[in-house]
Amino acid sequence: MSPAPPVVAEHLKKRFGSVSAVEDLSLTVEEGKVYGFLGPNGAGKTTTIRMLLGLIAPDGGSVRIFGHDIRRDFKLAIRCVGAMVEGPAFYPFLTAHKNLQLFGRLSGGVPAARVDEILDRVGLLRRAGQKVGGFSQGMRQRLGIALAMLEKPRLLVLDEPTNGLDPQGTREIRELLRQIRDEGETTVLVSSHLLGEMERICDRVAVISQGRMLREGSLDELLGADDGVVELVVEPDRTSAAAEVLTRRFQIEPRRIRRGHLELIVDGRAGASEVNRVLVEEGLAVHGLHSRRRSLEQVFVELTGEVSDIQ
Amino acid sequence: MTTLLGFVRTVARLVRADVTKLSRYWVVVSGFVAIAILAVSGMMIFYRIEQTANVTADSGYDFALSVVNRLVDVSMPIVYVLVCILFAIDVSNSTVKCILTRPVTRMELLVSKYVTALGMVTLNVALLWAVALSGGAAYYGLGDLTENGYVIFSGGYVLGQFALGTFFLILGFASVAAMGVAVSAFSSTMGGAIIIGLIFFFVLGAISVIPASLGLTVSSGGESFLLSFSSLSLPKQPLVPLGVLDDLTTGVAIESWWIPPIQRMLVVCGCHLALFFTISAIGVRKRDFTL
Numbered sequence: 001m002s003p004a005p006p007v008v009a010e011h012l013k014k015r016f017g018s019v020s021a022v023e024d025l026s027l028t029v030e031e032g033k034v035y036g037f038l039g040p041n042g043a044g045k046t047t048t049i050r051m052l053l054g055l056i057a058p059d060g061g062s063v064r065i066f067g068h069d070i071r072r073d074f075k076l077a078i079r080c081v082g083a084m085v086e087g088p089a090f091y092p093f094l095t096a097h098k099n100l101q102l103f104g105r106l107s108g109g110v111p112a113a114r115v116d117e118i119l120d121r122v123g124l125l126r127r128a129g130q131k132v133g134g135f136s137q138g139m140r141q142r143l144g145i146a147l148a149m150l151e152k153p154r155l156l157v158l159d160e161p162t163n164g165l166d167p168q169g170t171r172e173i174r175e176l177l178r179q180i181r182d183e184g185e186t187t188v189l190v191s192s193h194l195l196g197e198m199e200r201i202c203d204r205v206a207v208i209s210q211g212r213m214l215r216e217g218s219l220d221e222l223l224g225a226d227d228g229v230v231e232l233v234v235e236p237d238r239t240s241a242a243a244e245v246l247t248r249r250f251q252i253e254p255r256r257i258r259r260g261h262l263e264l265i266v267d268g269r270a271g272a273s274e275v276n277r278v279l280v281e282e283g284l285a286v287h288g289l290h291s292r293r294r295s296l297e298q299v300f301v302e303l304t305g306e307v308s309d310i311q
Numbered sequence: 312m313t314t315l316l317g318f319v320r321t322v323a324r325l326v327r328a329d330v331t332k333l334s335r336y337w338v339v340v341s342g343f344v345a346i347a348i349l350a351v352s353g354m355m356i357f358y359r360i361e362q363t364a365n366v367t368a369d370s371g372y373d374f375a376l377s378v379v380n381r382l383v384d385v386s387m388p389i390v391y392v393l394v395c396i397l398f399a400i401d402v403s404n405s406t407v408k409c410i411l412t413r414p415v416t417r418m419e420l421l422v423s424k425y426v427t428a429l430g431m432v433t434l435n436v437a438l439l440w441a442v443a444l445s446g447g448a449a450y451y452g453l454g455d456l457t458e459n460g461y462v463i464f465s466g467g468y469v470l471g472q473f474a475l476g477t478f479f480l481i482l483g484f485a486s487v488a489a490m491g492v493a494v495s496a497f498s499s500t501m502g503g504a505i506i507i508g509l510i511f512f513f514v515l516g517a518i519s520v521i522p523a524s525l526g527l528t529v530s531s532g533g534e535s536f537l538l539s540f541s542s543l544s545l546p547k548q549p550l551v552p553l554g555v556l557d558d559l560t561t562g563v564a565i566e567s568w569w570i571p572p573i574q575r576m577l578v579v580c581g582c583h584l585a586l587f588f589t590i591s592a593i594g595v596r597k598r599d600f601t602l
C-alpha cells in the first residue's frame with residue numbers, strides 16, 4: 001500500500017448563511033510537493049483551509065490528512081500539520097521566544113534550542129527576546145511561519161504567507177519555501193491571491209474562484225496549455241512587412257501586432273525555426289523569436305473572463 | 312481510560328500554558344497585586360479599628376477569620392473580572408486558532424479554562440488567608456487556642472478547620488467563576504467580556520441567583536451585617552462556610568461540616584456549575600472563532 005497522501009479532500013462544501021463560500025471542492029496534495037492554492041480575495045481559500053484543518057465543520061464532503069479523517073481522528077491528523085491560517089496570531093505581551101514555546105507546549109513541549117533554531121531560520125533570532133506587540137507586519141508574518149514550522153510538521157499549511165509584505169519580504173518568504181521544497185521533507189500547501197507570485201515555486205497549483213475549482217494541475221499543464229504561441233520581434237519599421245511575409249508564406253494571421261512585436265501561433269518548434277528561416281530569407285532581421293508561456297494571471301483571466309480582483 | 316488520560320494530559324498542558332501567559336499579562340498581574348494590597352491594607356485598617364473601638368480579637372485566628380470574612384467579597388469581583396478575560400484573551404488575539412490547530416479539542420480547551428479559573432479563585436482565597444494569618448500572628452500570635460490557661464483547641468486543629476471551610480468557600484466561588492468563563496466563551500473582545508460579565512454578576516447577584524454574598528460585610532455595634540453590592544434586597548445566600556467557622560474561635564467545636572446549609576450550598580453551586588458549563592460548552596462548540 002502506498003502511503004496516504006498529505007491531503008485528500010473530497011467534495012467540500014461550506015455555506016455561510018446565503019453565501020456559498022466553497023462548492024464541491026476536491027483536491028489531493030501529493031507528498032513532497034509545493035501545492036499552490038490560488039484565487040482572488042473571497043474565493044474561498046481560507047474557508048477551505050479551515051475545513052482542511054478541522055477549524056470549521058464542512059457542510060458536506062470529507063478531509064483526510066495522511067489518511068486520518070480530520071473530524072474523526074483530529075489529534076492524529078493535526079499532529080502531522082503546522083499551519084498559519086489567515087494571518088499570524090500571537091500574544092502581544094509575550095516575547096517571540098515565549099510565544100513559540102507556549103504553543104509548542106500544547107503538543108508536549110519543544111526544546112528551547114529548537115525555538116532558537118526556527119527563529120534563526122526566519123531571521124528573527126536577534127528579536128527573540130522582544131515582545132511581539134512591537135513587531136512589524138513582516139516580522140509577525142515570519143514568526144507565524146516559524147510557529148507553523150516549529151514542530152517539523154510533515155505538512156505545512158500557509159494561508160497567504162506574503163499578505164501585507166513588501167517585495168523584499170515576499171522574496172524572502174518565497175526563498176524560504178523554495179528551501180523547504182528542496183529539503184524535500186515537508187509538503188507545503190500555500191495559498192495566495194497574488195497569482196503571479198507563487199507560480200515560480202509551486203509544483204502544482206489549484207486555481208479557485210467563487211468557491212469552485214477552476215483548474216488544477218502541474219504548472220506545465222496549466223501554463224503550457226496553449227503551446228505554439230510565439231512572439232516574434234523584428235525591426236519596428238518592418239513590422240507590417242513581416243506580417244505580410246507570414247501571411248503570404250505560411251497563411252498565418254498574427255494574433256496581435258504591436259510595433260516590432262508580432263504574436264502568432266505556429267505548429268510546434270519546427271514551425272518556429274521554419275518561420276525564422278523564411279523571414280531571414282526574405283531579408284527581415286529577426287531580433288527574437290520565442291514561445292511565450294502564459295502567466296497564471298492570464299490563465300486565470302482566460303478561465304474566468306474577469307480581470308477584477310487580481311493584482 | 313487512555314482517552315481520559317489523554318484528556319487530562321492535554322488539559323494540564325493548556326493550564327500550564329495559561330499560567331505562563333497570564334502571569335506575564337499586566338492586567339492579571341495588576342489584578343492580583345490589587346488583591347494583595349487590598350488584603351494588607353484591609354487587614355491593617357481592621358486592626359486599627361479594633362484598637363480604637365477597644366475591642367480586641369480573642370486570638371490571631373479570630374482576627375484572621377474576620378479579616379478574610381470581610382475581604383473575600385471585595386476581592387471576588389476583581390478575580391471575577393480576570394476570569395472573564397480567560398477565553399476572550401485568546402479570541403481577541405486570534406490565538407485560539409493557533410491553539411485549535413494543535414492536538415487540542417475544543418472541549419479540552421474549555422475545561423482547561425475552568426481549571427485555570429478555579430486556580431485563580433483558589434489563589435485569591437489563599438492570598439487573603441496568608442495575609443490575614445500573618446496579621447493575626449503578628450498582632451495576637453498564633454499558638455494553641457487557650458482559655459484561662461487551658462488549651463481548648465490545638466493550633467493545628469483550628470487551621471485544619473479553616474482549610475475545610477476554605478475548601479467549601481472555594482466551591483461556592485467556583486460557581487461564580489464558572490459564570491465568568493461562560494460569559495468569556497461567548498465574547499470576542501476583552502472589554503466586552505468584562506462589561507457583559509459585570510452586568511451578569513450584579514444582576515444575578517441582585518436576584519440572588521449566584522450563591523456567595525456579593526457585598527461588603529461590615530460590623531457596627533457588635534452586629535455584623537451585609538452591605539450588598541446590589542440595591543435589590545432579596546434574601547442573600549450568606550457565606551455559609553465562613554459562617555460555620557464563626558463560633559470555632561470562641562471554643563465551639565465543629566461537629567460536622569455535613570450540615571443542611573452546606574448541603575444546600577453545594578446543590579445550588581453544583582447546579583450553577585452544570586448550567587454554566589453546558590452553556591459555555593454549546594458556545595465553544597458552535598462558535599466559529601474566526602472573525
Ligand SMILES: Nc1ncnc2c1ncn2[C@@H]1O[C@H](COP(=O)(O)OP(=O)(O)O)[C@@H](O)[C@H]1O
Nearest residue numbers: 016019021040041042043044045046047048599
Ligand atoms: N465566518 C464567516 N462568516 C460569513 N461569511 C464568511 C465567513 N468566512 C468567510 N466568509 C465568506 O466566504 C467567502 C470566502 O471567504 P474566504 O475563504 O475568506 O476567501 P479567501 O480566503 O479566498 O479570500 C467570502 O465571500 C466571505 O465573505
Ligand SMILES: [Mg+2]
Nearest residue numbers: 045046086160
Ligand atoms: Mg483568505
